[in-house]
Amino acid sequence: xxxxPTAGRPRPAANPDTRFFWDAAFExxxxxxxxxxxxxxxxxxxxxxPECHSLDWEVSDVSGRxxxxxxxxxxxxxxxxxxxxxxxxxxxxxxxVRMVSNVVGADxxxxxxxEALEVCFEEYVGWTVPQFRRPAAREAVR
Amino acid sequence: xxxxxxxxxVGVGSTEFSKASGRSELRLALEACTLALADAGLDPSDVDGxxxxxxxxxxxxxxxxxxxxxxxxxxxxxxxGGGGGPGTLALASMAIATGRARTVICYRAMNERSQGRFGxxxxxxxxxxxxxxxxxxxxxxxFGMVTPxxxxxxxxxxxxxxxxxxxxxxxxxxxxxxxxxxKNPQAFFHDRxxxxxxxxxxxxxxxxxxxFDCCQESDGGVALVLTAPDHAKDLRQPPVAVLxxxxxxxxxxxxxxxxxxxxxxxxxxxxxxxxQLWAQSGLGPGDMDLAILYDHFSPAVLMQLEALGFCGxxxxxxxxxxxxxEIDGVIPTNTNGGQLSEGYIHGFNGLAEAVRQLRGTAVNxxxxxxxxxxxGGSHAPTSGVVLGRTA
Numbered sequence: 001x002x003x004x005p006t007a008g009r010p011r012p013a014a015n016p017d018t019r020f021f022w023d024a025a026f027e028x029x030x031x032x033x034x035x036x037x038x039x040x041x042x043x044x045x046x047x048x049x050p051e052c053h054s055l056d057w058e059v060s061d062v063s064g065r066x067x068x069x070x071x072x073x074x075x076x077x078x079x080x081x082x083x084x085x086x087x088x089x090x091x092x093x094x095x096x097v098r099m100v101s102n103v104v105g106a107d108x109x110x111x112x113x114x115e116a117l118e119v120c121f122e123e124y125v126g127w128t129v130p131q132f133r134r135p136a137a138r139e140a141v142r
Numbered sequence: 143x144x145x146x147x148x149x150x151x152v153g154v155g156s157t158e159f160s161k162a163s164g165r166s167e168l169r170l171a172l173e174a175c176t177l178a179l180a181d182a183g184l185d186p187s188d189v190d191g192x193x194x195x196x197x198x199x200x201x202x203x204x205x206x207x208x209x210x211x212x213x214x215x216x217x218x219x220x221x222x223g224g225g226g227g228p229g230t231l232a233l234a235s236m237a238i239a240t241g242r243a244r245t246v247i248c249y250r251a252m253n254e255r256s257q258g259r260f261g262x263x264x265x266x267x268x269x270x271x272x273x274x275x276x277x278x279x280x281x282x283x284x285f286g287m288v289t290p291x292x293x294x295x296x297x298x299x300x301x302x303x304x305x306x307x308x309x310x311x312x313x314x315x316x317x318x319x320x321x322x323x324x325k326n327p328q329a330f331f332h333d334r335x336x337x338x339x340x341x342x343x344x345x346x347x348x349x350x351x352x353x354f355d356c357c358q359e360s361d362g363g364v365a366l367v368l369t370a371p372d373h374a375k376d377l378r379q380p381p382v383a384v385l386x387x388x389x390x391x392x393x394x395x396x397x398x399x400x401x402x403x404x405x406x407x408x409x410x411x412x413x414x415x416x417x418q419l420w421a422q423s424g425l426g427p428g429d430m431d432l433a434i435l436y437d438h439f440s441p442a443v444l445m446q447l448e449a450l451g452f453c454g455x456x457x458x459x460x461x462x463x464x465x466x467x468e469i470d471g472v473i474p475t476n477t478n479g480g481q482l483s484e485g486y487i488h489g490f491n492g493l494a495e496a497v498r499q500l501r502g503t504a505v506n507x508x509x510x511x512x513x514x515x516x517x518g519g520s521h522a523p524t525s526g527v528v529l530g531r532t533a
Contacts, residue, residue, distance in 0.1 A: 010288070012280035013272040044281040044396060070303070070406060072295035073349040079286030080263055086286025090296045090401055098402050102285050108349070113303045129284050 009081020011127055018045045020059045025128045030119045032097050034060035043097040064119030066093040066132070073108045091117055091132055105133045148239035149246075150374035150381035150532065151231075153182025153367035154494045159330060159485030162256040163361035170363035171200040171251035172208050178247060178365040183378035189367075191216035191243030193230040195488060197223055198250055199258075205249065216243035220389075222523030223398070224438055225411070227489030228516050229525030232387035234368045244369060250490040251363030261359050263288035278397040290438060291348035291356060293399035294521045297406040298441040299350055304407035305456030309350055312440040313341035314462045315475075316354050316482055319437070322469075323479025326505045330358055331483040355440040357481035364490035366497070375532075382500045385513070386422035386528035390415030399521055409442070409520040412449035416526060419515065420451075423528040427451045430528075431511040432499055433473050434492035436519045437480040446520050447473070469506055477506040489518050493527075500531040 014022050024031035032043045037054035041062075048055055070090045079086035087103045103111065104120065117132040155177025157163070157170050165173075179186060186209045192202040193216075202217035216237040220226030227250065234246035254260055264283065287293055301307055320336035323329035336354060344353035374381035392410030394403040403410060420426050427450055435446040444458035452473050453461045461467070467475035478484045478495035485491055496514040498504040504511075517526040 010279075010283035012284050013276035014280070015272045015277050018277055018280065044278075044402070050394075070296035070300040071349075072292055072299060072351075073346070074286050074289065074292045074295075075346045075348065077262055077289065079288055079292070082286050086292075088285055088287050088292060088296070090300075090406075100281055100285055100287060100401055113300070 009124070017047050021045055022127065024059065024061070025121060025130050028121045028128065029061050030064045030130050031059050031061050032095070033057045041095055041097045043099055062093055062095045062097070066091045066099070066117050068103070068111060068113055068115050068117055069098065070113060071103065071111055087111070089117070089132055102131045103133065104131045147371050147383035147385055147530070149235040149368045149384045150371050151366050151384065151497050151529070152369055152374045152377045152379055152381050153178040153180075153184065154365070154497050155179070155181055156328075156364045156491065156494055157251075157362045159328065159360050159362040159487065159491065161359075161361065163253055167251050167253050167257070168200050168204060168208065170253070170361070171205055171249050171365070174251055174363035174365035175205065175209060175247050175249055178367045181379060182367045184245065184367060186210050187212065188245045189247055190214060191234060191237055191246030193218050193220070193233045193246055193248045195219060195226040195230060195250055196221050197488070198252065200249070200251055216246065220525060222518065222525070224436060224488050224519035225522040225524035227436070227493060227518045227525065228387065228527040229389050229518060231366070231368065231384055231493070231527050232389060232525060235384045235387050238368060238370050244373070246368045247365050248368065249363065249365040250488050252488065253361045254486065254488075255359040255361050259359050261289060261291070261356070282397060289348065290398070291351050294439055294442070295348040295351050296401060297399065297521050298439065300406040301441060301445060302350060305459070307441070307444065307456070307459045309352065310338060310342065311444065311459035311462065312350070312355050313338050313352075315443050315467060316341055316440045318462065318467050319476050319480045320483045322477050322506050323483035326479050326484060329479040329484040330360070331479065336483075351439055354482070357438050358486040360486040362485055362487050362491070364487045364494050366493060380501055381532045382497050383530045383532050384527055385425065385530045386419040387525075388415045388418035388422065389523070389525045390418070391523045395523065408455065409445040409449040411522065411524045412446050412517060412520045412526075415517070415524050416450040419526055419528050425513060425528060427473070430473060430513050430515050432477055432496070432508045432514050433475045434477075434480075434496050434514065434516040435475055436489050436492070436517045436524075437476055437482050438519050440482060442520045443467075443475060446517055447475070449520070450515065450517075469508065474508050477504060477508065492516055496529050500529055
């Protein structure tokens, strides 16, 4: 479902180091940078590999599965563009990179550090933002 | 290696702290600088250096102009938002020690409540130019991470998870500081006591941060005058020596908060900075008579006590519960009430408090205070100083 741009959910700014992330999200893919020299994954995207200093990189899709490393619920002042308190999550992806996003569809009072999460996508007109949710039931059983 | 003191603080000036100063930020800066010079017994013509923080709105040339300075030979700023306060003393000390300047004023003045409120969502729109700052904020703002409380809260939540700290543990330090403020006529909360129940029933701001875990938004200005030790001893006030002055950034700092480092339960930047302070000064936590630890948020005080070595990791809640940060405790901390309860001048009011303590003129005086450590904001590029009584 495509939402109109809300009154103020901040749109991301992108440069040549970061545009791929938002382009991938627009196609409902979660992607991070992979260093072409040492193969290390990294996020947030940037121009160089902190491990080996190479400037060469490629885009690597990731599974979208991870765990909740930490979180906050922003009550006051309200986050622009959010209907209620923003549930802001620090997610460790199973590939070993960390990402700031949101947890949607869960009662924040029940969040548990270490619990499993999976990516989902919130679409706006012209842009899409990766979000996280508790895994679907079939995933939880597997 | 221990360095000899490179500079001394010889004057302190402060405006009142309020919610609406009714005056321009530049006027607040000039009032604070003028009071600091009068305190030192110096004239504007003695000043050849000015240092402030990058977030200060008062340009050094403008301050110099209205102070009537003939010339400036050194002017500089420290980065890291609220982390940069004590770093201004590091820059001033280096300038004095290397002969770039003889007498330097460090200042910070702002209408942070009546004009640009730090507690409100960052003014940010991604459809403007993709500046480096806008791109960095793009990993936070679209997800609602738009205030300092939201940036730092995940670190505090992780600290609770790792070490079993609770909201009550954070509240106990807020209560300790309020009691200090209740004896400090300059404090906002001079006449308003705070109980742990008050803290626990205050509204949630950014879980786990409640209202009374958060610093004030304040208007005001503070300035300090520094000069060479050989010059300082001839002046009006007992000099306070800068025995150590350091800066610190930890691993994987990105943007405002270090969310991408492996362990968020440790104030790594404070540890990087503090290790230098102890090495430079030849002193350690056990030599400190008091601490002024940057309290943008109360849990940051606990995490800095640990990172500086006043106790082990996870032990600060116990230290506070045992009264360790109170006036007769092992390390009296934020004895002016801190930024939670005195006022928030981006750490500069804490620097002023440390000087008062080492002169023996504080309202909550630590008996015989000879050494103090003062830090800038943790969980951001930070800085700190170790100060010493010289007489």
